[in-house]
Amino acid sequence: MNAPRPPLKSLDDALAELLGYATPLNGIEQVTTFDGDGRVLAQDVVSALHVPPQDNSSMDGYAVRCADVSASGVLLPVSQRIAAGASGQPLQAGTVARIFTGAPIPVGADAVIMQEDCEPVGDAQPEQGELGTVRIKSVPQVGQWIRRAGEDVTRGAVVLAQGQRLTPASLGLAASIGMSTLPVVRRPRVALFSTGDELVMPGDVAPEYMPPGAIYNSNRFFLRVLLQRLGCEVTDYGIVPDQRDATLDALREASLQHDLILTSGGVSVGEEDHIKPAVQQLGELDLWQIAIKPGKPFAYGKIFKGAAPAAGAREACHFTGLPGNPVSSFVTFLLLVRPFLLKLQGVTQTAPVAMPVPAHFAWPRADKRREFLRVRRNAAGGLDLFPNQSSGVLTSAVWGDGVVDNPPGRTIAQGDVVQFISFAELMG
Ligand code: AMP
Ligand code: MG
Numbered sequence: 001m002n003a004p005r006p007p008l009k010s011l012d013d014a015l016a017e018l019l020g021y022a023t024p025l026n027g028i029e030q031v032t033t034f035d036g037d038g039r040v041l042a043q044d045v046v047s048a049l050h051v052p053p054q055d056n057s058s059m060d061g062y063a064v065r066c067a068d069v070s071a072s073g074v075l076l077p078v079s080q081r082i083a084a085g086a087s088g089q090p091l092q093a094g095t096v097a098r099i100f101t102g103a104p105i106p107v108g109a110d111a112v113i114m115q116e117d118c119e120p121v122g123d124a125q126p127e128q129g130e131l132g133t134v135r136i137k138s139v140p141q142v143g144q145w146i147r148r149a150g151e152d153v154t155r156g157a158v159v160l161a162q163g164q165r166l167t168p169a170s171l172g173l174a175a176s177i178g179m180s181t182l183p184v185v186r187r188p189r190v191a192l193f194s195t196g197d198e199l200v201m202p203g204d205v206a207p208e209y210m211p212p213g214a215i216y217n218s219n220r221f222f223l224r225v226l227l228q229r230l231g232c233e234v235t236d237y238g239i240v241p242d243q244r245d246a247t248l249d250a251l252r253e254a255s256l257q258h259d260l261i262l263t264s265g266g267v268s269v270g271e272e273d274h275i276k277p278a279v280q281q282l283g284e285l286d287l288w289q290i291a292i293k294p295g296k297p298f299a300y301g302k303i304f305k306g307a308a309p310a311a312g313a314r315e316a317c318h319f320t321g322l323p324g325n326p327v328s329s330f331v332t333f334l335l336l337v338r339p340f341l342l343k344l345q346g347v348t349q350t351a352p353v354a355m356p357v358p359a360h361f362a363w364p365r366a367d368k369r370r371e372f373l374r375v376r377r378n379a380a381g382g383l384d385l386f387p388n389q390s391s392g393v394l395t396s397a398v399w400g401d402g403v404v405d406n407p408p409g410r411t412i413a414q415g416d417v418v419q420f421i422s423f424a425e426l427m428g
Pocket of ligand 2 (some may be wrong): 195196
């Protein structure tokens with residue numbers, strides 16, 4: 001007799017519950033700014049200076065007082081030369097300063113004229129210290145070609161906020177205010193287990209010798225890398241042996257040294273495997289049926305670390321179990337485990353951004369569950385659908401560059417605007 005099926009949980013409810021369990025890790029470490037990519041800031045980063053520090057030129061040319069150039073064709077002597085890295089003298093009225101990109105604007109100058117609009121007159125020899133005279137062929141506007149002090153960052157501003165994930169551009173910005181190291185949240189430690197007696201590792205058995213019923217372990221490869229991209233330190237336990245005691249030992253040991261144990265396979269209703277009873281014996285386990293497609297089954301639980309203390313809460317390691325079908329595993333990781341791991345690291349904004357894009361396909365059969373259809377953007381500004389949406393067809397996730405988030409009970413007609421979430425958004 002089958003046990004009664006638990007009611008389906010909506011993805012939003014499942015996510016809210018899961019995020020409720022994700023108490024941010026404590027533990028700050030300093031990393032060099034070079035090594036910060038993908039890490040999460042543990043504190044605000046405040047600028048101690050303006051960037052740029054002074055008004056400076058955004059062109060090679062001549063710094064002028066606009067009052068001296070009321071008409072095109074004016075001739076003015078060059079009174080100084082200011083290269084990037086140098087600092088000039090106040091600009092004497094009735095003269096111009098030769099200036100280069102990035103060099104500070106001299107006091108008194110209020111515009112830069114690009115050198116293409118100027119013509120040196122006579123045959124001054126700059127290498128002999130002669131500065132000469134120039135004809136100015138355009139009438140400047142006050143402020144032109146000047147980058148203002150503090151235009152990028154003002155002194156005292158929060159340049160990067162606690163809970164923000166560092167990107168290549170944010171590392172550059174941190175460097176621009178003089179940060180050689182950054183305070184980041186420690187990496188989550190994650191233990192990865194694959195389950196299933198049918199699984200074989202690539203390299204262990206050549207394709208032509210695969211026994212009937214055997215398949216290669218593909219989930220292990222994308223899960224490990226997805227975890228690493230999220231800044232996790234991964235211990236990969238490989239395929240768990242199909243023995244009760246070995247499973248208990250592995251889970252017990254992993255729970256002591258990790259924040260999360262992540263498994264794939266063996267969470268389907270009614271399935272026999274050793275992970276579920278072992279987690280139940282060492283802690284707690286909830287099996288969820290989430291109303292999404294692909295990816296219905298999902299497990300959340302915890303494994304208590306060591307013996308129970310006399311008083312207070314027991315320390316626990318989180319447990320999440322993904323379905324075994326590769327696309328289900330992939331999608332539930334991105335929709336549930338990813339935000340969970342981001343929240344553990346203190347990220348405040350974990351929801352991926354969806355954008356409206358017209359469907360260049362029809363999806364005539366509505367499903368009771370919320371669907372995540374693998375699609376690809378086309379050059380005409382629409383979305384094409386991968387023809388086989390089965391949860392075992394991993395090719396769909398390679399061909400596609402994102403998913404359509406299709407609400408329950410909704411059909412899609414050609415040209416309908418749908419919600420597209422790119423894999424770049426979900427995997428960055
Ligand atoms: P399960 O969730 O364990 O019932 O597995 C569902 C399907 O996914 C079965 O066809 C499994 O063979 C397949 N599967 C489970 N784990 C993996 C894996 N690590 N790599 C590839 N396929 C898997
Ligand atoms: Mg299985």
